[in-house]
Amino acid sequence: MIRLEGISKRFGDQVIIPPTDLTVNEGEFLTLLGPSGCGKTTLLRMIAGLETPSSGKIFLADKEVTDLPPYRRDVNMVFQHYALFPHMTVEENIRFGLKMKKVDLQEQDKRVEQVLAMTRLQDLRHRYPKQMSGGQQQRVAIARALVNNPKVVLLDEPLGALDYQLRKNLQLELADLQYDLGITFVYVTHDREEALTMSDRIIVMNKGLIEQDGRPGEIYHRPGNEFVAKFIGETNFFDLGDGLTTLLRPEKLNLCPEEGDDGAHPAPHFFGTITDVVFYGTIDKVFVDLDGSKQEVVAYQYFDDARKWRMDERVGIWWYPQDEVKLSK
Amino acid sequence: MKNGKFLIAPLLLWLGIFFAIPLLIVVVVSFAGRTPYGQVIFNWTLENYVRFFEPLYLSIFADTLWVAVLTTVFTIILGYPLAYYIAQLPKKWQQPGLILVMIPFWINFLIRSFAWVIILRSQGVLNTLLIKLGFITAPLQLLYNDTAVMVGMVYSLLPFMVLPIYVSLEQLDRRLLEAAYDLGATPFTAFRKITLPLTLSGISEGTILVFISSLGMFIVPEIMGGAKAALVGNLIQNQFLSARNWPFGSALSIVLAILSLVLITIYYKALAAGKGGGKDA
Ligand SMILES: Nc1ncnc2c1ncn2[C@@H]1O[C@H](COP(=O)(O)OP(=O)(O)O)[C@@H](O)[C@H]1O
Ligand SMILES: [Mg+2]
Numbered sequence: 001m002i003r004l005e006g007i008s009k010r011f012g013d014q015v016i017i018p019p020t021d022l023t024v025n026e027g028e029f030l031t032l033l034g035p036s037g038c039g040k041t042t043l044l045r046m047i048a049g050l051e052t053p054s055s056g057k058i059f060l061a062d063k064e065v066t067d068l069p070p071y072r073r074d075v076n077m078v079f080q081h082y083a084l085f086p087h088m089t090v091e092e093n094i095r096f097g098l099k100m101k102k103v104d105l106q107e108q109d110k111r112v113e114q115v116l117a118m119t120r121l122q123d124l125r126h127r128y129p130k131q132m133s134g135g136q137q138q139r140v141a142i143a144r145a146l147v148n149n150p151k152v153v154l155l156d157e158p159l160g161a162l163d164y165q166l167r168k169n170l171q172l173e174l175a176d177l178q179y180d181l182g183i184t185f186v187y188v189t190h191d192r193e194e195a196l197t198m199s200d201r202i203i204v205m206n207k208g209l210i211e212q213d214g215r216p217g218e219i220y221h222r223p224g225n226e227f228v229a230k231f232i233g234e235t236n237f238f239d240l241g242d243g244l245t246t247l248l249r250p251e252k253l254n255l256c257p258e259e260g261d262d263g264a265h266p267a268p269h270f271f272g273t274i275t276d277v278v279f280y281g282t283i284d285k286v287f288v289d290l291d292g293s294k295q296e297v298v299a300y301q302y303f304d305d306a307r308k309w310r311m312d313e314r315v316g317i318w319w320y321p322q323d324e325v326k327l328s329k
Numbered sequence: 330m331k332n333g334k335f336l337i338a339p340l341l342l343w344l345g346i347f348f349a350i351p352l353l354i355v356v357v358v359s360f361a362g363r364t365p366y367g368q369v370i371f372n373w374t375l376e377n378y379v380r381f382f383e384p385l386y387l388s389i390f391a392d393t394l395w396v397a398v399l400t401t402v403f404t405i406i407l408g409y410p411l412a413y414y415i416a417q418l419p420k421k422w423q424q425p426g427l428i429l430v431m432i433p434f435w436i437n438f439l440i441r442s443f444a445w446v447i448i449l450r451s452q453g454v455l456n457t458l459l460i461k462l463g464f465i466t467a468p469l470q471l472l473y474n475d476t477a478v479m480v481g482m483v484y485s486l487l488p489f490m491v492l493p494i495y496v497s498l499e500q501l502d503r504r505l506l507e508a509a510y511d512l513g514a515t516p517f518t519a520f521r522k523i524t525l526p527l528t529l530s531g532i533s534e535g536t537i538l539v540f541i542s543s544l545g546m547f548i549v550p551e552i553m554g555g556a557k558a559a560l561v562g563n564l565i566q567n568q569f570l571s572a573r574n575w576p577f578g579s580a581l582s583i584v585l586a587i588l589s590l591v592l593i594t595i596y597y598k599a600l601a602a603g604k605g606g607g608k609d610a
Contacts, residue, residue, distance in 0.1 A: 050507050070510040083508035087526050096522075100513030148512065 001026040001152060001184045002047060007056035009042050009208075016042050017208035019056060024152070024186055025201075029178050031187045033195040034205030035231065040188040041080070043205075044154050047186065048077045061151055071100070076145035078155040082137050084129040090140050091116070091125040097148040115147040118177065135166045142174070152184045159194065171197055192232050196220060204228045222325055223247065229327070236297045240269070244326045252323040253299035255286060258314040268316030272297075277309050288315060359579035367573030377580035386564070386581075390588075393561040396475075397543040400482040401490075404539050405532060407483065408490035412531070415491075416498035423499075430491050438485065442552045445481055446472060449553070473555030481549035486542055490535035497531025498524075533600055541589055561585055 002024040009017040017039045024030050032040045045051035047058060049070035058066045065073050076097065085093050094115060098108045116122045119139040129137055138158060145153050158174070159167045175198040178185045189195055195202050196216045204211045204219060204227075212224040223229035226237075229247050236253065238246040256263070258271055272288040275296065283300040286309050290297060297317065301309060309315070362372045380386070415426040433441055448454045449471040456468040471477060501524060509519035547562030554560075559567075561581065568578030 048511055050511070070507070071513045071515055075511075077508070077511045079504060079508060081504065083502070083504040085505060085508070085523060096509070096514075097512035100509075100518065144512070 001028070001061060002186070003059040003062075004047075005057045005059070007043075007046060007053045007058065009039070009046060009051065010054045015208065020208070020210060022203065022210070024184060027182045027184055029175065029185045029187065029198060029200045031189060031195040031199040031202045032205055033189060033192060033202050033231075034211075036190050038205045039208040040190075040205060041156055044077070044156055044186065044188050047152075048075055048154055049073045050077075074150055075152040075154055076148050076150040078141045078145050078153065078158045080156040080158070080160060082129075082141040084137055084140055084144070086129055089126050089128055090121055090132075090143075093129070093140055094144050094147050097144065101148070111147050111149075115143045118146070119143040134162050135170065138162065138170065142177075146177075146181070146183070150183070152186060153178075155185060155187045157189055158187075160189070160191075167194070174198065196232075204231060206231075221249075223327075225327060229325070234298055238269070238297075242326075243329065245329055247325040247327060248319055248323060250285070250298045251283075251300040252319050253297065254318050255288070255299055255301060255309060255315045256318060258316055260316070266318050266320065268318040270297075270317045272315060272317065274309055274311055274313045274315060277311060284309065288317060290317075355579045355582055358576055359583050361576040361579075363574055363576055367575070369575050377577045378584070380577060381580060381584055389559060389564055390561055390584075393544060396478065396482065396560060397540050399479060400486060400543040401536050401540045403479065403483045404487050404490035404535070408487055408535065409494055409532070411487075412491045412494035412498055416495055427492070427495065430488050433485075434488060438548060439552075441485070442481060442548055445477075445484070445553060449477060449480075472553060475554070478550050478554040478560075481553040482543050482546060485546075485549060486539045489538040489542060490532075493534035493538070494528060494531040497528040497534075501527050533596075537593060537596070541593070544585060544589055 002022075004020060004022040006019040006021065007017065008015070008019040020043075022043075032043060034040055042051060046053050047060075049065070049068060049072075053066065056066075057064055060073060060075065085096065088096065091112060094112055095108060098111060103111070116125060119142060121136070121139055121143060124132060124136060124140075127136075129140065132140070138161075141158065142155075155174075159170050162170065171194055187195075187198065196219075199216055201214065202216055202219050203213050206227050212219055212228045214222070214224075219228065220232055223232060223235075226245070229235045229237075234250050236248045236250065238248065240246050254265065256265070256268060270290050272290040274286055275289050276285075276287040278285040278287075280300075283302055286299045286301050288297050288299065289295070299317065357371075358369060359377055360371075360373050360375070361369050362374050362376065363369055411430070415423055415430070418426055446453070450456070451468040451470070451472075453471070455471060456465075459465045460468065505523050505527070506519050509523050510516070514522060545562050546560065547566045550560045550563055551566075565578050565581045565585070568574045568581060572578075
C-alpha cells in the first residue's frame with residue numbers, strides 16, 4: 001500500500017533519517033515504535049506530504065506521490081494534538097474533508113452519520129472542540145480522518161495526551177475499528193505496551209534507523225538486538241561463556257530454594273541472594289544479586305501464598321533452554 | 330480581594346481626574362449658551378443639540394462616517410497582507426518587521442503629514458518624478474482633495490490595523506493549516522476556511538481602533554484636504570479655537586462620542602451573533 005524507497009530527511013546538516021526502505025501492506029496495522037526524538041513523526045509527515053524528503057521516493061498504491069502536495073494524497077493524518085478546527089463544530093470538523101473533495105451532499109450526510117455512529121459522537125455533533133474532553137476530541141480527530149475513506153490513516157501518538165485508563169480503552173476500540181474497516185493504519189507511538197497490544201507489525205526505530213521489523217510476538221520474544229530487547233521490556237542479559245549474549249525476559253526466570261525443591265525442572269544456572277521484592281499486583285518483581293558478580297537480575301514470580309520470596313533469601317535461578325534468546329556480542 | 334480594591338484605587342483616581350471630570354465639564358458646557366464675544370453662560374439650553382440637526386452639520390457627520398468606513402476598509406485591504414507577510418517571516422525577522430511598521434509613529438504626526446504634502450503637492454516629489462519620466466506633462470492635482478485625505482488617513486492609521494492582525498496571525502496554530510491540507514484543502518481554501526475565520530478577532534480589533542480614530546481625525550483633513558474636506562474633527566476644533574463657540578463644540582463632541590459608542594455596541598453585538606457564541610466557550 002505504501003512503499004518508501006531510500007527515503008531520508010535532513011534538517012540543515014543534521015541527518016534525522018538516513019536512507020530507509022519500508023513497505024506497508026494493505027489492511028495492515030503497522031506501528032512505528034521508538035523513543036521520543038527518533039524521527040517517527042518526521043517519517044509520518046513525509047508520507048502525508050507535510051515534509052519533503054531529502055532523498056528517495058514514496059509510492060502510495062503503486063503510484064509515486066513523492067512530489068504531490070498533501071491535499072492531493074489519499075492519506076489522512078490524526079495529529080498528535082488533534083489539530084481540530086476550533087471554530088467548527090464536531091460535525092463541521094468531520095465534514096471538512098468531504099467538502100474539500102466536493103463529495104455530493106447526500107453522500108456527505110450519509111458518511112458523516114456513519115462515522116458519528118461509529119465513534120459514538122452523535123450527541124456531541126454540535127459541540128465545539130473546546131467544549132469536549134480529551135478523549136472525545138480524540139474521537140473527533142479519528143472520525144475526521146476516517147470519514148474520507150482514505151487508503152491509509154496515519155496516526156501520530158493519538159492517545160499520548162490521555163490518561164492511562166482512557167488510553168487502555170481507546171487502544172482496544174481503535175484496534176477493533178481498524179480491523180472492522182480494513183483500512184491500512186500507520187500508527188506512531190513511543191509506548192511499547194500500546195504497540196504490542198494493537199499492531200499487526202511493529203517497526204522499532206532508533207535515531208532514524210529501523211532496528212527491527214516484525215510481529216509483536218517476534219519483537220518481544222525474539223528481539224534482534226540489545227536496543228530492541230531493552231526498549232521493548234525489562235530484560236536480563238547473561239554471559240554463559242559461549243561467546244554470545246543470552247537474553248531472558250524476567251517472566252522466563254524461575255526461582256527455587258538454594259537447596260533445591262522436588263519439582264522437575266532444569267538445574268539452576270545461577271545462585272544468588274534476593275535484594276528486593278516489589279509487589280506489582282499479579283506478580284512480584286524479585287531482584288536477585290548473582291553470586292560472584294555484581295550483576296542484579298529481575299524475575300517476575302506469580303503471587304503464590306504457599307511460597308513467598310523474602311529479602312536476603314538464598315535462591316537458585318533456572319529457566320527452560322527454549323526461552324533463551326542469543327545475540328552476538 | 331481587599332488588596333485588589335486597594336491597588337485599583339490609584340487607577341480610579343487617575344480615570345476620575347483625567348477622564349470623568351473633563352467629560353462632565355464637556356457635558357455641562359454642551360447645555361450652555363454663549364455671549365456674542367464667546368463667553369460661556371450657563372442657561373441650560375438644548376439649542377446646541379438642535380443646531381446639530383441643521384443639514385450642513387448632518388452632512389459633515391455623514392461624510393465623516395463615510396470616510397471612516399473607507400479608511401477602515403482600505404487599512405484592512407492593505408494591513409492584512411502586510412501583517413500576513415510579517416507573521417510568516419522567520420521568527421528573528423518578525424520583530425524588525427513590526428518595528429518598521431511602527432517607526433513612523435516615532436516621528437511627530439504633523440511632520441509626517443507635511444511630508445505627505447511635500448510628496449503630493451503640484452511641484453512635489455511625485456509630480457516631478459512623473460513629469461521627468463514623461464508619464465504626464467502637467468502636474469496632477471494630488472493634494473487637497475478627498476483622495477489625498479484618504480491616503481493620509483490610511484497611512485496614519487495602518488499600524489492600528491496591522492498590529493492586532495499580526496497578533497492574531499501569530500497565535501494561529503500552524504498545525505491547523507496542515508490538518509486542512511491533509512484533508513484536501515488547497516492553500517487558498519485553507520486560508521479562506523481556517524486562517525481568515527481564526528484571525529477575524531484581529532481584524533475586528535483593528536477595525537474598532539481605526540474606525541474610532543478616524544472619526545475624530547482632524548489634522549489629516551486640515552493639512553491634506555484643504556478647506557473643502559472638513560470632517561467632524563475639524564468642525565469641533567473650529568468651534569473651540571476659531572469660532573469660539575465652546576458650547577456648540579461640546580455638544581458636537583458629545584454627539585460624536587455617543588455615536589461612536591452606539592456603533593461599537595452594534596458592532597460587537599453583530600460580531601457575537603455571527604460567531605454563534607461557541608468559539609470561545
Ligand atoms: N522542522 C524541524 N527542524 C529541525 N529539526 C527538526 C524539525 N522537526 C523535527 N526535528 C528534529 O528531528 C528529530 C526527530 O523528530 P521527530 O520526528 O519529531 O521525532 P519523534 O516523533 O520520534 O519524537 C528530533 O531531533 C527533532 O528535534
Ligand atoms: Mg513525534
